[in-house]
Amino acid sequence: MKGIILAGGSGTRLHPLTLAVSKQLMPVYDKPMIYYPLATLLSAGIQEILIVTTAYDLPLFRKLLGNGSQLGCHFEFAVQDEPNGLAEAFLIGEAFIGNDKVALILGDNIFYGSGLAKLLQANNDPDGGIIYGYHVQDPQRYGVVEFNDRGEAISIEEKPKHPKSNFAVPGIYFYDNEVIEIARHIRPSQRGELEITDVNKAYLQKNKLKVSILDRGTAWLDTGTFSSLMQASQFVEVIEERQGLKIGAIEEVAYSMGYITKTQLHKLARPLLKSGYGAYLMRLN
Numbered sequence: 579m580k581g582i583i584l585a586g587g588s589g590t591r592l593h594p595l596t597l598a599v600s601k602q603l604m605p606v607y608d609k610p611m612i613y614y615p616l617a618t619l620l621s622a623g624i625q626e627i628l629i630v631t632t633a634y635d636l637p638l639f640r641k642l643l644g645n646g647s648q649l650g651c652h653f654e655f656a657v658q659d660e661p662n663g664l665a666e667a668f669l670i671g672e673a674f675i676g677n678d679k680v681a682l683i684l685g686d687n688i689f690y691g692s693g694l695a696k697l698l699q700a701n702n703d704p705d706g707g708i709i710y711g712y713h714v715q716d717p718q719r720y721g722v723v724e725f726n727d728r729g730e731a732i733s734i735e736e737k738p739k740h741p742k743s744n745f746a747v748p749g750i751y752f753y754d755n756e757v758i759e760i761a762r763h764i765r766p767s768q769r770g771e772l773e774i775t776d777v778n779k780a781y782l783q784k785n786k787l788k789v790s791i792l793d794r795g796t797a798w799l800d801t802g803t804f805s806s807l808m809q810a811s812q813f814v815e816v817i818e819e820r821q822g823l824k825i826g827a828i829e830e831v832a833y834s835m836g837y838i839t840k841t842q843l844h845k846l847a848r849p850l851l852k853s854g855y856g857a858y859l860m861r862l863n
């Protein structure tokens with residue numbers, strides 16, 4: 579399975595912070611924002627990843643992440659000229675995806691929780707589509723899943739005025755290769771975008787969509803506003819200071835997944851010693 583991180587857009591809700599730098603390059607406590615979704619894909623067992631961003635920001639992402647070989651991975655980069663919707667990522671990445679299955683994660687979404695990696699790994703070979711449901715207080719801000727009495731998904735609505743449940747769809751999705759053809763045939767919404775909700779509806783109509791519920795011990799953070807960006811940083815700081823363990827450290831995930839050796843890990847850590855980040859990596863067993 580391959581992965582795509584959607585890290586485009588203009589970040590207007592974070593202006594003036596994002597006038598000169600991509601939102602996904604902004605710090606969330608001690609790491610660039612994109613480290614967190616990247617670590618999520620790596621922990622799901624995905625090593626071939628396409629980063630979709632703007633032409634202006636692409637060189638900066640390439641400078642930050644390189645080609646991925648230092649992490650035992652392979653990274654490619656592509657441009658989304660305009661924010662034409664999440665589903666456009668599958669059309670932009672068609673050649674990259676090839677005949678493989680693909681996971682899409684939003685570059686400003688942070689996931690954290692016990693057992694999350696195992697859940698993602700269990701879903702990285704879908705026959706159809708696999709999305710997630712997460713209980714929220716304000717579902718009208720998101721795509722919302724409706725379930726029947728048997729716990730089966732029966733409808734999905736994008737930002738409904740009257741939500742039929744409190745289960746929002748967070749920004750990580752797993753699909754088989756049919757997603758490319760589905761994305762090609764959906765029509766732009768009233769917002770002029772190719773909506774990921776329409777992709778999910780297409781799979782639902784085929785009875786090929788599975789919705790997995792993220793339990794109450796899982797944190798899902800969206801960092802698209804000033805307050806949510808600050809809250810995410812505070813959340814990461816509290817967990818890391820309390821546990822002495824890092825969230826979203828891509829080098830640690832690559833090492834724990836067996837993508838790199840301890841020698842390679844230490845090589846990555848040495849230039850980062852002064853910040854303390856490298857010292858943390860050096861202490862890993």
